[in-house]
Amino acid sequence: MSASRTTAPTRDVGARSSRSSAARKEARTAWLMSSPALLLLLLFLGIPIVLTFALSFTNARLISPNPPAFIGLNNFIRAFSSDPTFIRSLTNTAFFALVVVPCQSGLALALAILVNQKVRGVTAFRTMIFMPVVTSMVVVSILWSFFYEKDGLFNSILNTLTGGGWTAVAWLNNPGTAMPAIILLSIWQAVGLHMIIWLSGLQGIDPALYEAAALDGVNGWQRFRYVTWPGLHSTMVFILVTITIAALGLFVQVDVMTSGGPQDATSTLVYHAVRKGYREQDMGYGSAISLIFFIAVLVISLIQRRLTREDD
Amino acid sequence: MTTATNAVDAPEQTAQRTVRRRGRAATKRRSKILTYLGLTVAAIVAVFPLLFMIFSSLKPDAQIFAHLGTLKAFLPVGDLSLDNYEGVFERVPAGRFIANSVIVTVAIVGLGLIVNSMIGFAISRMRWKGKNLILSLVLATLMVPFETIAVPLVFWVAKLPSIQWAVDGFLLKQGMLNTYQVQILPYVANALAIFLFAQHFGDIPKEIDEAARVDGASWWTIYRKIVVPLSGPTFATVAIITMLPAWNSYLWPLMVVQQESMRPVSVGMQYFFQLNPVWGQIMAYGTLITLPVLVIFVLFQRSFVQSLAGTAVKG
Numbered sequence: 003m004s005a006s007r008t009t010a011p012t013r014d015v016g017a018r019s020s021r022s023s024a025a026r027k028e029a030r031t032a033w034l035m036s037s038p039a040l041l042l043l044l045l046f047l048g049i050p051i052v053l054t055f056a057l058s059f060t061n062a063r064l065i066s067p068n069p070p071a072f073i074g075l076n077n078f079i080r081a082f083s084s085d086p087t088f089i090r091s092l093t094n095t096a097f098f099a100l101v102v103v104p105c106q107s108g109l110a111l112a113l114a115i116l117v118n119q120k121v122r123g124v125t126a127f128r129t130m131i132f133m134p135v136v137t138s139m140v141v142v143s144i145l146w147s148f149f150y151e152k153d154g155l156f157n158s159i160l161n162t163l164t165g166g167g168w169t170a171v172a173w174l175n176n177p178g179t180a181m182p183a184i185i186l187l188s189i190w191q192a193v194g195l196h197m198i199i200w201l202s203g204l205q206g207i208d209p210a211l212y213e214a215a216a217l218d219g220v221n222g223w224q225r226f227r228y229v230t231w232p233g234l235h236s237t238m239v240f241i242l243v244t245i246t247i248a249a250l251g252l253f254v255q256v257d258v259m260t261s262g263g264p265q266d267a268t269s270t271l272v273y274h275a276v277r278k279g280y281r282e283q284d285m286g287y288g289s290a291i292s293l294i295f296f297i298a299v300l301v302i303s304l305i306q307r308r309l310t311r312e313d314d
Numbered sequence: 315m316t317t318a319t320n321a322v323d324a325p326e327q328t329a330q331r332t333v334r335r336r337g338r339a340a341t342k343r344r345s346k347i348l349t350y351l352g353l354t355v356a357a358i359v360a361v362f363p364l365l366f367m368i369f370s371s372l373k374p375d376a377q378i379f380a381h382l383g384t385l386k387a388f389l390p391v392g393d394l395s396l397d398n399y400e401g402v403f404e405r406v407p408a409g410r411f412i413a414n415s416v417i418v419t420v421a422i423v424g425l426g427l428i429v430n431s432m433i434g435f436a437i438s439r440m441r442w443k444g445k446n447l448i449l450s451l452v453l454a455t456l457m458v459p460f461e462t463i464a465v466p467l468v469f470w471v472a473k474l475p476s477i478q479w480a481v482d483g484f485l486l487k488q489g490m491l492n493t494y495q496v497q498i499l500p501y502v503a504n505a506l507a508i509f510l511f512a513q514h515f516g517d518i519p520k521e522i523d524e525a526a527r528v529d530g531a532s533w534w535t536i537y538r539k540i541v542v543p544l545s546g547p548t549f550a551t552v553a554i555i556t557m558l559p560a561w562n563s564y565l566w567p568l569m570v571v572q573q574e575s576m577r578p579v580s581v582g583m584q585y586f587f588q589l590n591p592v593w594g595q596i597m598a599y600g601t602l603i604t605l606p607v608l609v610i611f612v613l614f615q616r617s618f619v620q621s622l623a624g625t626a627v628k629g
Contacts, residue, residue: 029442031533036448039433042503047455050463050470057466064469113356119349129615130357133364136611138562140580141600145363148593155366158383194360195622202623251461254564258583272461279465280569288465296462303457 058290064283077290088291090266091274095298098185098270099249106189107196107241111234114200128201132194139191143258146187150174150259174260177267184255184268192248196241203237204230239310243303250299271295362388364604371398371598378593398598405595408602410575411582414494415561415603418578421498422560423553429502430552431545434511435537439523449512455505461565468569471496492573501560507552514548515541551621554614561607579603 058077062070081088117128134142149155150173157170173183211229220228253272256262262269262277269277272295279288365388370378372394381387402408437445476490490496518541526536542549564580571577574585580603586596611618 025441028440028533032436032440032442032445035436035440035533035537036433038429039503039508040448042429042499043452043455043505045474046467046500046503047458047463050467051458053466053470054463057469062469064472116349116352116356121346121349121353124353125615127353127357128619129612131360132615132619133608133611134360136558136607137364137604138564138580138607140562140564140583141367141604142363144583144596144600145367148596149363153379153382155382155387158387162383190359190363198619198623247459251459253461257565257568272464275461275465276565276569280468285465285469292462292465296458299459299462300457 054289054293054296057286058293060286062285062289064280064285066283070286073286077287078294080287081290081294087262087266087269088274091262091269091271092294094181094266094268095250095252095270095272095295097181098188098252099246101185102188102249103242103245105185106193107238107245109189110193110196110241111200113193113197114204115230117197118201118204128198131197134191135194137191139254140258142187142191143255146183147174147259150183175264177264180260180264180267184252184259188249188252188255192245196245199241200234200237203234206237207233235310239307242306242310246302246306247299250295250302271298364608367597367604368601371594371601372396373398373594375592375594378597398592398594399602401592401595402599402602405592406582406585406599407575408582408599411577411579412603414497414576415578415580417494418497418563419557419560421494422501423557425498425502426504426507426556427549427552430504430507431511431515431542431549432537434508435515435541437508438512438516439518439520439536439541440533449509452505452508456509464565464569467500471500471570491570492576494576496570497563497567497576497578500566501556501563504552504556507556510552511545511548514545518544547617550617554618554621558607 057070059072059074060070061073061076113131117124117131151157152170152172152175156173157168160168161170171179173179207230211233212225215225215229251272252270253276256268256270256273257276260268262273271291275288275291275295278284278291369388369390372390373381373392374395374397377392378387381392386392433448436442437449471490473488474490475486475488476493476495478485478487490499522540523536526540531539562580563578567578567581571581583596583599583603586592586599
């Protein structure tokens with residue numbers, strides 16, 4: 003990956019200058035071809051990132067006659083010292099990620115091993131397990147809110163299974179069950195995606211390794227432990243990082259199903275940022291929460307990368 | 315027919331072999347049965363909510379509730395009709411929401427394919443100072459979740475100009491809120507798409523470029539006439555991975571589109587909860603905006619799954 007070098011030994015000055023003018027032209031065309039994407043990235047990613055930093059130190063409001071004023075670290079101090087909903091959102095987000103990341107990735111791996119078997123019709127099963135992934139999270143959330151209602155599907159099923167002995171629970175209206183309910187549907191929706199990623203990792207393992215293991219007479223668990231799992235290392239790192247980032251960004255389910263309630267039991271960092279920064283128009287504070295969210299994402303994925311680095 | 319005559323030759327040996335083979339076959343069969351059992355359970359868990367939605371959309375509300383807790387909830391039985399679908403279009407401008415989503419999705423995918431493939435081409439096949447820096451910067455942005463910048467981005471797009479169509483031509487208006495542009499432009503340039511294009515274009519032999527250059531072809535010609543036609547599968551992959559988030563987007567249009575007539579399907583869902591919710595209609599609307607995606611997915615299942623898996627491994 004070296005940059006352009008025009009060091010070809012040539013005595014012909016004319017040829018060299020025409021070559022360098024061709025190189026200049028090439029560079030100009032390259033910039034021209036890149037410019038639409040670069041302009042869009044600058045406008046809708048670069049500037050907003052800078053704005054997130056800049057606004058989080060101000061008292062900017064979405065619609066306001068006064069220009070934003072610099073208020074130093076006040077937004078951050080306010081978040082950690084006088085906003086219990088923020089603290090609650092932070093712990094909720096952490097709880098959600100701590101449960102979803104291992105459960106979803108583990109379940110996805112088990113499913114991947116299952117759909118990696120060479121049995122007839124396995125593609126049809128893969129397709130079905132993947133269907134929730136292509137379904138919009140808004141639709142999924144609405145559907146599951148119906149399941150979670152007091153006279154909804156889950157209570158009815160539990161009632162049938164227990165022969166009428168089940169006391170109906172309004173899952174989303176109860177601070178103790180609301181977050182677990184959201185966790186369950188979140189795992190259901192995305193597990194197929196991570197199954198497919200694990201599956202591609204499984205299929206990338208050299209079959210010769212399995213043959214060698216078979217010659218050594220290993221059992222099923224040893225085969226997994228010493229052949230499959232080491233072969234999945236880079237897949238595992240990728241899945242861990244992407245699930246974590248997705249989990250920390252939890253928003254749609256909360257917005258559609260509970261609006262952060264009951265009693266802030268399902269409020270999350272992104273939900274709180276949108277509530278403060280957009281709905282209550284407190285842009286500066288919303289930006290500060292977004293920045294805290296971003297730093298959390300960055301720190302956690304860096305830690306994960308370091309922890310999962312292969313020592314060789 | 316011939317097996318009978320073979321078996322006569324060495325009856326004892328054959329019997330032994332058969333027993334061993336049967337033993338192995340039995341373990342194999344048992345593991346196969348377990349596999350099918352696991353697959354069936356997983357498939358049922360994955361599909362039952364969608365089946366419930368689709369079949370409930372055909373039933374009146376009273377029957378949806380009557381069927382709850384029984385197997386009938388997941389079967390197309392009872393008074394089936396398309397009344398709920400009619401109700402959807404009477405209650406909300408569903409046609410408009412769907413059209414909006416189609417416009418926005420097609421524009422994001424179409425513009426994205428052009429813009430991202432051009433920069434991918436420049437990075438992977440041309441020599442210029444700064445391309446490595448640009449590539450690293452683009453890849454670094456993959457670490458920034460959209461949710462981080464969403465709130466400040468609203469502040470920003472409210473100040474950006476937008477182009478308006480008027481009777482006497484185009485004019486610039488201050489503020490991008492409530493337009494298609496604000497729903498499209500932030501999603502067009504996509505770091506993952508750029509990376510994929512750069513990687514796949516890099517796999518095409520560079521000798522082709524040199525030959526074409528000698529023949530006097532410009533870089534634009536090489537891009538359009540050689541590299542793009544050779545990269546159909548890459549374009550399909552990028553189209554697939556950009557299409558889904560575009561169709562399903564929720565947070566961004568929720569914040570920047572207040573005007574009902576400009577809203578996409580996912581935000582349109584809210585309108586069903588403004589008065590008393592009719593669940594049959596909600597299920598019908600959900601089916602309406604999910605079924606096209608499901609059908610596309612099943613039809614292109616193979617390339618769909620491969621592209622997502624491939625992206626992941628390379629990303």
